[in-house]
């Protein structure tokens with residue numbers, strides 16, 4: 001997933017694209033040590049590979065006006081964070097709490113498409129709890145949640161670790177990074193392919209949503 005995602009720069013106070021236009025996908029993520037950043041890259045690359053979609057990485061480490069403007073201009077926001085102590089990292093939670101200002105302004109993210117991904121060192125590591133956290137955040141914002149439409153891989157005696165969705169998640173994309181490996185080596189390609197599949201699905205659904213709005 002080395003292709004850099006196409007970028008879009010939303011002007012200040014930008015509105016989402018009009019129906020039938022380009023689908024703008026923002027990947028709003030945190031990564032403490034770079035592993036989840038690789039997953040975020042893969043999600044964005046997967047979204048940008050869909051014709052008609054553009055993707056932008058939006059790190060949430062610094063809560064600047066520019067960050068909020070970029071998210072306002074997106075048609076879809078994909079949330080991502082490492083799982084720390086069984087939930088999204090504190091940096092991501094600070095971003096989520098600060099988004100209450102958007103919420104208070106008549107649900108500023110209403111009807112945007114939403115999805116989520118997380119990475120941690122254990123196969124489970126309670127990653128599901130982080131995805132649930134993202135889904136609840138999206139629901140509170142009046143967003144429309146998109147999960148992963150891939151049957152669990154690596155779940156038969158004949159299956160392979162290289163299967164898509166090897167960690168068997170429906171709610172969002174999961175990745176696993178061995179604790180002794182740097183972000184150069186983890187998470188593995190198999191999980192990055194799953195991340196890209198989530199990005200592509202979100203882009204496709206966002207485009208369909210836009211066309212539906214046009215027809216309505």
Ligand SMILES: Cc1cc2nc3c(=O)[nH]c(=O)nc-3n(C[C@H](O)[C@H](O)[C@H](O)COP(=O)(O)O)c2cc1C
Pocket residue numbers: 030031032033034035036037082083084085086087119120121122123124125126177179183
């Ligand atoms: C404070 C802290 C808490 C963690 N809690 C968990 C956890 O609950 N489950 C797990 O599997 N891994 C846990 N880990 C491991 C990280 O999820 C893992 O190292 C991950 O790859 C870090 O991603 P990052 O490089 O994007 O920060 C924790 C790591 C830290 C630093």
